[in-house]
Amino acid sequence: MDVRFPTSLEQHGSDAMHTDPDYSAAYVVLDTDDGLKGFGLAFTLGKGTEIVVCAVQALAGLVVGKSLQDIVCNFRGFYRLLTSDGQMRWLGPEKGVIHLATAAVLNAVWDLWARVEGKPLWKLLVDMDPKQIVSCIDFRYISDVLTEEEALDILVKAKEGKQQREDQMLRQGYPAYTTSCAWLGYSDQQLKQLCADALQNGWSKFKVKVGADLEDDIRRCRLIRQMIGPSNTLMIDANQRWDVAEAISWVTRLAEVKPLWIEEPTSPDDILGHAAISKALAPLGIGVASGEQCHNRVMFKQFLQASALQFVQIDSCRLGSVNENLAVLLMAHKFKVPVCPHAGGVGLCELVQHLILFDYICVSADLSSRMCEYVDHLHEHFTSPVVIENAHYIPPKDPGYSCEMLESSVKRHEFPGGDVWKLQIKK
CATH class of the missing domain: 3.30.390.10 (Enolase-like, N-terminal domain)
Known part of the structure; x- marks a missing residue:
C-alpha cells in the first residue's frame, strides 16, 4: 500500500x-x-x-x-x-x-x-542464541572484514553482563537526541519555542539542518547554541548537499558552535569523499556521521575500512532489513565506531529502537558516544507508538516490530x- x-x-x-x-x-x-x-x-x-x-x-x-x-x-x-x-x-x-x-x-x-x-522484536533478538543470529546474516561480500566466526565471537563475548544491560534498558531506556526542533523550514520563533520546550522536557542533544545558505546557517546555529547552552550537544546535518571541498569549507565556518558531527556532508556513495572530509575536520574536533541513505552492508564495509566515519548511522528500512542491520552493527563494533541510528521519518523511530536495544544488550555493551535520533511526528498513527521518557527510548513491550499502522x-x-x-x- x-x-x-x-x-x-x-x-x-x-x-x-x-x-x-x-x-x-x-x-x-x-x-x-x-x-x-x-x-x-x-x-x-x-x-x-x-x-x-x-x-x-x-x-x-x-x-x-x-x-x-x-x-x-x-x-x-x-x-x-x-x-x-x-x-x-x-x-x-x-x-x-x-x-x-x-x-x-x-x-x-x-x-x-x-x-x-x-x-x-528486540527481545526476540536478545533471547536468540548467538549461532542463530549469525545464521540470519548473509556474509557474502563482507567476509573479508567480518567472518561468521568473528561475528559469533563478538556475540558470545557480549553475553557477559547481558541480563544486567537488559534490566538497565527496561529501567532507564536508551538515550535519544531530537531533530524536531530545527527543521530547515521552521521560523526562528518556532525554533526558539521548540528548543525551550525540549529543554524543559529533559532533552540535552539537538540536531540542526544546514546546507542551504551559509550565512543563515551560521545565524541559526548560533541561535540554537545560545538556546541550548554550551554544555549540551549539538549536531549538524547537510543531507548530502555539498561537494567535498565545499563541505570542508562550510563546516569549518560552523566550527564555532562546536558541533559533535556533520551528518551526510556529501554524496552518500562517496566513500573517499567522506574520508577526506573526516581527515580535514578532525583537527576541529568535528566527526563525520553517515549511512542512512540506502547504504548496504558492502558500502558500510568500505566506509569503515577507509576510516571515513566517526559515527555510524543505521536506518531500519532505508539501509535494509533487520538481517542487514545485524551485519552492520557487528562490523561497526569490530571497527570500534559507535552506532547512532537515524530515525527521521514515519515509523522509523518505532522500528530502529529495536535494533539499537539489541546492539547495546548483545553487541556493543557500551553507551559512550551513542544515542538514537527521535522526531516527534506521526507516532499517533501506529498501534504501538514509540515511548519517550526523559529523552530516552523506553523498550517496547508489545509483540512484533512496532510498525503496524492503525487501519x-x-x-x-x-x-x-x-x-x-x-x-x-x-x-
Whole structure:
C-alpha cells in the first residue's frame, strides 16, 4: 500500500536537499492461513512511493506460499533468495528501489516472527542464541572484514553482563537526541519555542539542518547554541548537499558552535569523499556521521575500512532489513565506531529502537558516544507508538516490530484515494 502524510504543509522534515517532504511509506502486510499478520514498511518522501509498491509486488512471488517456519529456519537463504533472483537483481542488487522493497518485505517477516513468539522484536533478538543470529546474516561480500566466526565471537563475548544491560534498558531506556526542533523550514520563533520546550522536557542533544545558505546557517546555529547552552550537544546535518571541498569549507565556518558531527556532508556513495572530509575536520574536533541513505552492508564495509566515519548511522528500512542491520552493527563494533541510528521519518523511530536495544544488550555493551535520533511526528498513527521518557527510548513491550499502522490511518492516508489526499486535491 502507498501511504502518505502531508508533512510538507508545515515543513516538518525539511532540509537543504528535501525542501518539501511528505513522510510516506510503502506499507506491506503479510497474511497467513491461520489469521496472523506481519507488517513492514519502507520509508519514502511522497512521490515515487508507488514505484516501491510496484517493486514489492514484483517480489511477492518469492514470498507467497512459503511457511514462516521454513523461512526462519534458513533466514540467510531467504534473504539471498530475495536479493539474488536471476532477473530482479539486475534492478539492484541491494540498492535503490529494489533495496527498499526487499527491506519492507523482510521486516514484515521479522514482525510476523516476533508476533508468533509473543515478543517485541528486540527481545526476540536478545533471547536468540548467538549461532542463530549469525545464521540470519548473509556474509557474502563482507567476509573479508567480518567472518561468521568473528561475528559469533563478538556475540558470545557480549553475553557477559547481558541480563544486567537488559534490566538497565527496561529501567532507564536508551538515550535519544531530537531533530524536531530545527527543521530547515521552521521560523526562528518556532525554533526558539521548540528548543525551550525540549529543554524543559529533559532533552540535552539537538540536531540542526544546514546546507542551504551559509550565512543563515551560521545565524541559526548560533541561535540554537545560545538556546541550548554550551554544555549540551549539538549536531549538524547537510543531507548530502555539498561537494567535498565545499563541505570542508562550510563546516569549518560552523566550527564555532562546536558541533559533535556533520551528518551526510556529501554524496552518500562517496566513500573517499567522506574520508577526506573526516581527515580535514578532525583537527576541529568535528566527526563525520553517515549511512542512512540506502547504504548496504558492502558500502558500510568500505566506509569503515577507509576510516571515513566517526559515527555510524543505521536506518531500519532505508539501509535494509533487520538481517542487514545485524551485519552492520557487528562490523561497526569490530571497527570500534559507535552506532547512532537515524530515525527521521514515519515509523522509523518505532522500528530502529529495536535494533539499537539489541546492539547495546548483545553487541556493543557500551553507551559512550551513542544515542538514537527521535522526531516527534506521526507516532499517533501506529498501534504501538514509540515511548519517550526523559529523552530516552523506553523498550517496547508489545509483540512484533512496532510498525503496524492503525487501519483508520491507512485508510485516510492511502494515496491517492484516501480522504486526506482527496481533500488536498480539492484545495
